[in-house]
Amino acid sequence: MKAPGFFDIEECLAGLSKKGDVLEHLSRTIDFELFRADLERAVPRSNGAKGGRPPFDHVLMFKVLILQAMNGLGDEAAEYFMRDRLTWKRFLGLGIADPVPDANTIWTFRQHLTKASAIKGLFERFDAALREAGYLAMSGQLLDATIVAAPKQRNTDGEKAAIKAGTIPDGWQDKPAKLRQKDRDARWTVKYSKAKPREDGQPQVDLAVPSFGYKNHVSADRAHGLIRKWLVTDAAAHDGARLPDLLDKTNTASGVWADTAYRSEKNETFMVKNGFVSQVHRKKPKGKPMPDRTRKANALKSMVRSKIEHIFAHQKGPMAAIVRTIGKARAETKIGMINLAYNMRRFMWLERKRVPA
Known part of the structure; x- marks a missing residue:
């Protein structure tokens, strides 16, 4: 040949x-x-004074x-x-x-x-370019979070307790190689999902899936489906507690769509004081059936809110999002790059759509 x-x-x-x-x-x-x-x-x-490959x-x-x-x-x-x-x-x-x-x-x-700590600046640099191209944050915002898996850690119960308490487990200090390979920032959590209805007519049981890693918390604008703000926590962090840090005050509309994890008196008060209009799902009353009016209102909200799931579906599908690094700082860089790369792909699609056939 x-x-x-x-x-x-x-x-x-x-x-x-x-x-x-x-x-x-x-x-x-x-x-x-x-x-x-x-x-x-x-x-x-x-500066090249010591030689070596450029x-x-x-x-x-x-x-x-x-x-x-x-x-x-x-x-x-x-x-x-x-x-x-x-x-x-x-x-x-x-x-x-x-x-x-x-x-x-x-x-x-x-x-x-x-x-x-450069990834936030790089993300904001591109966000500014998006706005200059005419893609302002518009029509309100959608909030949600997804788990990004990290390499699972095999630790004893004692080691897990020490890590959760914020200390280094006994014996790890004398093994620097082991310490470097142990992610003490990621956490286990359990994610529940609806099971398919059973053919025998028995009640379905929700599936509990244990996951280890970090969470990618995202705020996307409703008009363009672009990520505008994001932050990273361990996988066990509560979604609702991140709402104040995720809200984008530059959005041209005040509506905020999110699932029931973001519904709390504290969050509702925060949104009212800061000029946001809550479209957050309402929770089912304890021990009572969901009122028909509330169920219908939640269904309408879901039609809007579900669009943010497209972001996570793309990140976990074609982009195969995963964290292979150790520690929260490195995970933040990896997840930040995933969010930035998603916005680049989304921008490319929006530009194609804008050009007349």
Whole structure:
């Protein structure tokens, strides 16, 4: 087999373009240079006085993290795909024979972003670009949270108790390698879901699914389905307690849609004082049937609120969202990149929809 020539590669890329290369369209839609200043402040670079291989460009490395977030890949897998896929090379501006960042380089770059707490600034930078493009936060906002799984920890009951109390379990201090591999910020929780009706007519029993990891708390605007605010907690954190920190005061409408987890006297008072109109689901009275009026009102609210589930479905489906890192700070960077990458894909879809056929 002869080595591929320049025109062979160009012909192959042209064929991929005809089939609809998502990354090529993403490059045309988003100016990634708008992130450069933030990235250069967050990630230090050597002046080259000590020699060594020149570092990879800041924006190139940031685009690698976007590719990871869009495809749910670890560092080793990301390195492999950069070597393997022509579409990735074109997106990154790399030639067929150019070196690619290895797994350690990707980890180090992301670690610098984590230490600089840069992900919120990068997210807000893109949000400003969305607003400049005409995508203001409009028509009210939708609040919800989803669990993002992290590597499960196998600890004894005593170790679990110490971690929950905020201390380091006995014996871990003398084992730094073990301590580095133990996530003391993530938590277990139980998620309940409705079971299918039983064929024998017996009452259905809700399914209890234990999960370990973090929660991605999100506020999305109703008009465009874009994430406007987000925060990360451990998986056991209560959703409703995050409402004041998630509400977006820049939204042009005052309506707030959320499920019953966000319904509390404290939250209702907060929304009234801050000019928001609660469309939060009402809870079923204890020991009593749900009033028909309330049930119908909740159903109407669900028609609006359910749109936020599309965000999580995309993140857990095509994006295969997962946290492979250790600790809340790193998890926040990973989940923040997932939210940012989602908004980029959403923006690309909105722009396609805007252009007349």
